[in-house]
Amino acid sequence: MFATAARRTLTGLVPPKIATPGAVSSGTTSARTQAVIDFYSKLPKGPLPASERAGGLRGKFFEGANASGKPLLAAIFTLFTVGYVIDYQMHLKHHKNAHH
Template sequence: MSSIKSLVPPKISVSGIAGASGSTAALSDFYSKLPKGPVPKVQPSGPLGRYYARYIATSSPAPILHAALAITLTGYAINYHFNLKHHKQKEHH
């Protein structure tokens, strides 16, 4: 039972158990030092944090469009490098 006493909040203390007043006081002191109120909102930092806060956290469809555009541009760049730039104004091999 002594291991459970440390988990019990001070307002639900086990006052009927002998010797509980010392551990309850220590537990009450611990809980009185905890911060109270709502958790302060953390500002996003970095480009990925701002992108997440702006589009993904708000359930916007924009990331799907951004991914499609990125895939299209990457595919065109690869295609241009390996195929299109070699045949510009030249005879085919």
């Protein structure tokens, strides 16, 4: 029973078979060929509309005409700076009690 329920729910996601011998030999007016034509005619055509494109940092820096590596360089610089500050503070705590 589970296999048939899963099959029923996935039938809309799996495209119909195109090159089956029955579909090819029956001509272009068969119901199966018409189902294939209907399926592919419902697929979106052309580029993705501007309203559905990625926004935020991804859309601003990593896609389109303004694509660059600035966020990656900023992340590396930030991690380096935070690491340096933590290391410096730990070194100051070391010198607080005794000198080397």
